[in-house]
Amino acid sequence: xxxxxxxxxxxxxxxxxxxxxxxxxxxxxxxxxxxxxxxxxxxxxxxxxxxxxxxxxxxxxxxxxxxxxxxxxxxxxxxxxxxxxxxxxxxxxxx
Amino acid sequence: xxxxxxxxxxxxxxxxxxxxxxxxxxxxxxxxxxxxxxxxxxxxxxxxxxxxxxxxxxxxxxxxxxxxxxxxxxxxxxxxxxxxxxxxxxxxxxxxxxxxxxxxxxxxxxxxxxxxxxxxxxxxxxxxxxxxxxxxxxxxxxxxxxxxxxxxxxxxxxxxxxxxxxxxxxxxxxxxxxxxxxxxxxxxxxxxxxxxxxxxxxxxxxxxxxxxxxxxxxxxxxxxxxxxxxxxxxxxxxxxxxxxxxxxxxxxxxxxxxxxxxxxxxxxxxxxxxxxxxxxxxxxxxxxxxxxxxxxxxxxxxxxxxxxxxxxxxxxxxxxxxxxx
Numbered sequence: 001x002x003x004x005x006x007x008x009x010x011x012x013x014x015x016x017x018x019x020x021x022x023x024x025x026x027x028x029x030x031x032x033x034x035x036x037x038x039x040x041x042x043x044x045x046x047x048x049x050x051x052x053x054x055x056x057x058x059x060x061x062x063x064x065x066x067x068x069x070x071x072x073x074x075x076x077x078x079x080x081x082x083x084x085x086x087x088x089x090x091x092x093x094x095x
Numbered sequence: 096x097x098x099x100x101x102x103x104x105x106x107x108x109x110x111x112x113x114x115x116x117x118x119x120x121x122x123x124x125x126x127x128x129x130x131x132x133x134x135x136x137x138x139x140x141x142x143x144x145x146x147x148x149x150x151x152x153x154x155x156x157x158x159x160x161x162x163x164x165x166x167x168x169x170x171x172x173x174x175x176x177x178x179x180x181x182x183x184x185x186x187x188x189x190x191x192x193x194x195x196x197x198x199x200x201x202x203x204x205x206x207x208x209x210x211x212x213x214x215x216x217x218x219x220x221x222x223x224x225x226x227x228x229x230x231x232x233x234x235x236x237x238x239x240x241x242x243x244x245x246x247x248x249x250x251x252x253x254x255x256x257x258x259x260x261x262x263x264x265x266x267x268x269x270x271x272x273x274x275x276x277x278x279x280x281x282x283x284x285x286x287x288x289x290x291x292x293x294x295x296x297x298x299x300x301x302x303x304x305x306x307x308x309x310x311x312x313x314x315x316x317x318x319x320x321x322x323x324x325x326x327x328x329x330x331x332x333x334x335x336x337x338x339x340x341x342x343x344x345x346x347x348x349x350x351x352x353x354x355x356x357x358x359x360x361x362x363x364x365x366x367x368x369x370x371x372x373x374x375x376x377x378x379x380x381x382x383x384x385x386x387x388x389x390x391x392x393x394x395x396x397x398x399x400x401x402x403x404x405x406x407x408x409x410x411x412x413x414x415x416x417x418x419x420x
Contacts, residue, residue, distance in 0.1 A: 004405045005199055008192070025255070026189040028198060030401075031408035042185050045178070046262070065129050 008057040009035040011042075013049035021053050032056075108132075119319060124250040127193035135319060138312070139249055140194050141210075142321060147187035148205045148212035150180045155389050156220040156382075157229060165223060172269045173226060179266065183259045190251035206391050214372060215302045217380030224277050224284075224291035230270015232292075232299040232337065238263050239333050240303060243323035271340065278344040285345075292341065293349040300364075301372040303330045309369075334362050 006028040012021040024043045029035035035054040043049070063071060079085045088095060112132050118125070125131055154177050161177065164170035188198055204210035215233055220226070241263065244256040277288035304310060304326035316322035324332075334353075341348050352365035374380065 004402075004409075005197070006401065006405060008189075025186055025258075026192070027185060030404035031411060034404065034408075041178075042182050045175075045182065062128065065126070 006030050009054045010057050011039040012053040013043055014051040015049055119248045125248050126250045136194050140196055143187055143191040143252055144201050145211050147184045148210055150184035152212045152216045152386050154180045155386055156216055159220050160226050176266050179262050186255040186258055190255040193251045213302060214375040215298050217375050217383045218298055219382050222287050224287040227270050227273030228291035228295040230266050231274050232295050234266040236299045236302050236333050239329050248320040275344050278346055289346055292346050296349050300330055300367055331361055334364055338362055
């Protein structure tokens with residue numbers, strides 16, 4: 001029998017209602033149920049969360065930093081997407 | 096590869112390396128998928144895994160006293176502290192795995208002795224006062240070592256360290272509280288506290304690492320912000336902050352040469368027995384074998400549980416798939 005190791009899971013925790021789930025770290029577990037239980041013990045020992053998501057790491061598709069140029073640089077010369085690009089007279093209030 | 100291709104490759108990696116060093120100099124963080132020099136990856140795997148192993152092995156000397164804690168208050172605190180150490184080990188292992196090494200490989204390195212862990216955990220915990228001394232001194236020294244790492248250049252390590260440091264200060268306080276109680280108790284209790292201080296003081300100083308002159312990794316580690324202060328500076332800081340705490344509870348630091356130096360605004364201290372340090376590092380400390388036997392025994396003894404959990408998960412998964420069909 002080939003040895004099977006527990007897969008890696010990524011853990012996301014909502015620290016309180018009103019806030020988004022945030023990546024907290026990762027852990028190994030045999031299945032999703034154990035991943036949730038382990039996440040509770042590893043990442044929320046001091047009331048750090050009210051909700052936990054776990055997702056097996058292999059299911060995450062990530063962008064490659066080598067492509068950062070083509071992905072993110074085009075936004076840099078689009079200053080017209082920011083309010084400060086537009087010239088208004090000083091007298092205009094509340095805009 | 097032709098000579099010309101080799102040169103181009105070398106040039107490319109040189110300029111990548113220069114860019115990389117510049118990013119760190121600008122205080123930018125490095126994330127797992129970013130390009131990094133092989134040496135950066137290796138050094139981080141070494142240091143982060145050594146750190147994780149120390150947390151895991153560090154549970155053993157204290158675990159020794161959980162069932163014999165003198166009160167429920169002490170027992171829940173010690174249990175929580177040891178559980179934190181397991182947690183810290185897990186944060187650090189998973190941060191380390193982002194560098195492309197598996198958990199199994201990391202354990203393998205620990206169990207075969209290829210990877211080191213902090214030498215301090217190779218000393219025995221012979222009395223309850225040792226729980227106080229460990230929390231106060233060993234965790235105290237660890238905090239001094241760890242706080243600067245919250246700013247280190249490798250993102251996953253820095254994030255793990257922020258969590259570790261937040262949790263660590265309770266560890267030191269619970270230890271010092273044990274020492275306060277014992278030092279203010281019966282003559283026998285006070286003697287027990289003093290004896291623990293006598294035995295843990297020097298190993299705690301050694302724990303901050305060899306002197307700057309002997310430390311082989313310091314220069315590179317400073318550049319990568321894996322280290323912000325030298326071992327000797329950290330040691331001085333630890334001594335300066337700990338001596339007044341000992342005085343406060345009426346215990347004596349076991350160093351005849353310890354003296355306040357007005358000019359330096361720091362304590363002068365006696366020679367550290369570095370032969371002892373290197374002996375322990377090389378595996379000849381009082382408990383090296385015992386610690387490794389306990390660790391490897393736990394790993395091997397738990398194998399059937401890990402396998403069973405995996406088999407159960409696979410069975411569940413295949414049943415689910417059958418239903419779908």
